[in-house]
Amino acid sequence: MADTVVVTPTGRPAAGTLRVPSDKSLTHRGILLAVLAEGQSVIDRPLHAADIAASIRAARAFGAVVDVGPDRLVVEGPGIGQLREPADVIDAGNSGTTIRLAAGLAATVRGVSVFTGDASLRRRPMARVLEPLGRLGARALARGGGFAPFAIRGGALSGGVVELPVASAQVKSAVLLAGLAANGPVTVVEPLPSRDHTERLLARMGAQVRADGTRVTVEPGFLRPLTFTVPGDPSSAAFWWVAAAITGGQVVTPEVLLNPARVGLLDVLEEAGARVRVAVEQEAPEPVGTVSVTGPDRLRPVAVEGPAVPALVDELPLVAVLAALGHGTSTVRGARELRVKESDRIAAMAEGLGRLGARITEEPDGWTIVGPARLRGAVVESRGDHRIAMALAVAAAAAEGPTRIRGAEAVAVSYPSFWDALAETGTALVAPAR
Ligand code: S3P
Numbered sequence: 001m002a003d004t005v006v007v008t009p010t011g012r013p014a015a016g017t018l019r020v021p022s023d024k025s026l027t028h029r030g031i032l033l034a035v036l037a038e039g040q041s042v043i044d045r046p047l048h049a050a051d052i053a054a055s056i057r058a059a060r061a062f063g064a065v066v067d068v069g070p071d072r073l074v075v076e077g078p079g080i081g082q083l084r085e086p087a088d089v090i091d092a093g094n095s096g097t098t099i100r101l102a103a104g105l106a107a108t109v110r111g112v113s114v115f116t117g118d119a120s121l122r123r124r125p126m127a128r129v130l131e132p133l134g135r136l137g138a139r140a141l142a143r144g145g146g147f148a149p150f151a152i153r154g155g156a157l158s159g160g161v162v163e164l165p166v167a168s169a170q171v172k173s174a175v176l177l178a179g180l181a182a183n184g185p186v187t188v189v190e191p192l193p194s195r196d197h198t199e200r201l202l203a204r205m206g207a208q209v210r211a212d213g214t215r216v217t218v219e220p221g222f223l224r225p226l227t228f229t230v231p232g233d234p235s236s237a238a239f240w241w242v243a244a245a246i247t248g249g250q251v252v253t254p255e256v257l258l259n260p261a262r263v264g265l266l267d268v269l270e271e272a273g274a275r276v277r278v279a280v281e282q283e284a285p286e287p288v289g290t291v292s293v294t295g296p297d298r299l300r301p302v303a304v305e306g307p308a309v310p311a312l313v314d315e316l317p318l319v320a321v322l323a324a325l326g327h328g329t330s331t332v333r334g335a336r337e338l339r340v341k342e343s344d345r346i347a348a349m350a351e352g353l354g355r356l357g358a359r360i361t362e363e364p365d366g367w368t369i370v371g372p373a374r375l376r377g378a379v380v381e382s383r384g385d386h387r388i389a390m391a392l393a394v395a396a397a398a399a400e401g402p403t404r405i406r407g408a409e410a411v412a413v414s415y416p417s418f419w420d421a422l423a424e425t426g427t428a429l430v431a432p433a434r
Contacts, residue, residue, distance in 0.1 A: 002432030005408040005419055007396040008377075013249025013295065014397070014425040020237045022047040022230040023257045024414050026286070028097045029173070029197050030226060031055045031075060035064045035105055036180060037205055037223040038079030044229040046073045050412045051095040058102040061086035062109070080181050080222060085111025089149070092117040094342060094384075094413050097170055099148060100129045101198075104174030106152040107138035108181035116149040120342050120384055126150055129171045132162045136178055136186065159184025159220070166337065167310050169194035169261075172216065179218040180207060187217040194310045195261040197286070201226060204285050231288040232256035234263050235314045236415045239390050240425060241265065241293040242318045245274040246325045246398045247427050248295040258287040264311030265318065269293060272322055273300045301326040301371065306334025313337060316366075317391035320349045323369040324358035325398060332366035342413070343385035352380040352392045356399055375399035382407030386414050393418075397428040404433055 027047040032055055034041035046052065048070075056066050056073075063084030065076040078084065083105060092099035092115060099115050103126075106113035116122065127146030134140055136157040142150035159182045162175050167190045176198055179186030192214065199209050199216055205226050208219035237253040242265075244251040257263075258280060266276050273296035280289040302323055304316070312319065316335055323330030338345040350362040355378040359370040377399050382389035389410045396403035411418040423430045 003409055004404055004406050004433035006402050006404050006431050006433050007393050007422070008402040008429045009397050009399060010426060010428060012426050013247040014240060014243035014251055014427040015249045016425055017252040017254065018240050018421055018424065020232040020253055020256060021049065021415055021417070023233040024049065024051060024235070025097065025195060025197050026230045026257065027052050028055045028101065029201050030228065030230065031059050031066070031073065032101045032105060033201055033205065033223070034075035034226055035059045035062050035077045035083065036080050036177065037077045037225040039077065039225040041075045041077060041225040042227045043073040043075065045071055046230055047233065049414050049416055050093060051098065051414060054093040054095040054098040058090050058092065058098055061088070061090045062105055077225070080108060083109045085109055086113050089114045089116055092121060094118050094120055096121065096124060100170035100174050101177065103129050103133060103152060104177035107133045107136065107154040107157060107178035110155040112151055112153050114149060114151045122148045124340055128166065128168060129174050132164065132171060132175050133178055135160065135162050136175070136182055138178065157182040159186050161187045161189065163189045167192040167194045169198070173198040176202065176209070176216065176218045180220055180223065182220050185217050185219050187215055190214045192307060192310050193261065195259065197259065200285050204228070228285060231286065234258070237291060238265050238315045238318055239394050241269060241291065242322055243394050243397060243425055243427055244293045245269055245272060245295045245299065245322060248297065249427065250292065250294040251425065252290060252292040254290045255288055256291055258289050261311050264308055265315040266291070268302050268304060268312065268319055268322070271300065271302045272326055273298065299326040299372070301328035301330040303330065304332045309335050314387060317345055317349050317387055318394065320353055320360065320367055320369060321391055321395045324353055324360065324371050324373045324375065324395065326371040328371065330369045330371065333363065334365055336365040341385070343383035343388055345385065345388060348383045348385060348388045349391065352388065353395060355380050356395055356403065377401030377403040379404045379406065382410045384410050386410045390415065390418055393422055397422065
């Protein structure tokens with residue numbers, strides 16, 4: 001894929017049935033949880049993307065044998081207490097989920113594990129995971145007091161209650177994985193509930209996990225191997241839902257994950273006046289179904305506040321796009337976490353949407369957006385962040401004239417076929433920049 005792509009709107013609404021790539025959060029967990037089960041785990045329809053390659057490297061570093069097929073991953077885990085001390089530094093690339101969940105695995109190893117990542121990941125906060133693991137007895141040394149590269153010496157872990165200052169499924173998961181190897185139950189308390197995929201998969205693997213709102217407790221114990229099929233990623237389907245909403249089109253996305261902790265965007269789309277239809281086709285281990293979104297004649301403004309944030313945290317750049325075209329003033333607040341994602345997403349969207357002509361003001365913890373803007377093609381930057389590249393591409397499809405998106409190759413992190421899929425919706429032409 002070219003570093004810069006040109007998105008030229010066709011003036012036609014986004015339409016069609018789009019099968020989106022498999023869920024990234026679930027594929028990461030399938031691989032990394034399988035390391036803790038002794039025996040063969042089978043993960044059908046995994047996501048194949050750069051972030052997942054990072055989790056496979058981490059699993060192998062701890063002694064798992066991972067066989068990668070086109071539609072199936074087979075992971076032969078060493079099992080709890082038998083992970084190998086990695087022979088080399090684990091490079092998690094751009095993947096926050098890999099480095100933080102694998103830090104939880106490292107806490108179970110009687111030896112030293114060393115982690116690094118790309119320039120973006122080395123700027124992201126790691127004290128939030130190293131401190132809680134430290135409370136269970138793992139020792140950590142990190143650059144600059146809390147950044148990768150860092151080293152963890154794991155081993156004898158004790159149970160206890162760990163309170164997290166920010167809601168984070170990555171940190172919660174790391175603590176739960178370490179807790180399986182502790183000498184007593186481990187409880188994690190979050191300020192708001194975050195996505196619960198780890199709890200659901202651990203229960204399926206035979207772990208004793210109890211969740212009660214913002215408190216989750218795991219008992220130490222062994223895991224059975226895991227067998228499951230990964231549904232489509234709602235965070236990828238979200239681009240097409242919003243594309244339909246802002247172009248007055250209709251898209252259908254079959255077989256997507258519908259975990260309520262992941263699909264908060266659907267409520268915001270309804271608030272904006274879009275018609276949302278959900279048909280649930282499976283309930284366990286995760287709800288899965290078909291979502292169809294139809295754009296209204298006139299978009300209304302929206303308001304997103306702190307408690308709603310965890311269920312749509314990765315979709316907030318798209319909420320900004322939706323808001324830019326809503327008739328009135330929209331607000332997003334309580335989303336300071338966006339500043340420490342793959343890029344500072346508050347600044348990245350304020351800059352990119354601003355260049356396209358949106359009236360967007362950056363706030364410390366979100367944005368104020370006055371719509372509707374008449375968007376015009378411009379030159380915008382992904383800042384190396386997959387979700388920024390894709391959200392700006394959706395905005396560009398509703399603009400007048402072509403937009404050049406720099407850093408377009410970032411989509412490989414979660415949605416390698418994104419540019420083809422955008423063209424498939426019919427709402428824009430996509431070409432590499434000459
Ligand atoms: C993820 C959790 C979220 C999310 C990230 C994936 C996960 O991060 O933003 O893209 O798979 O657990 P936090 O745990 O930092 O909130």
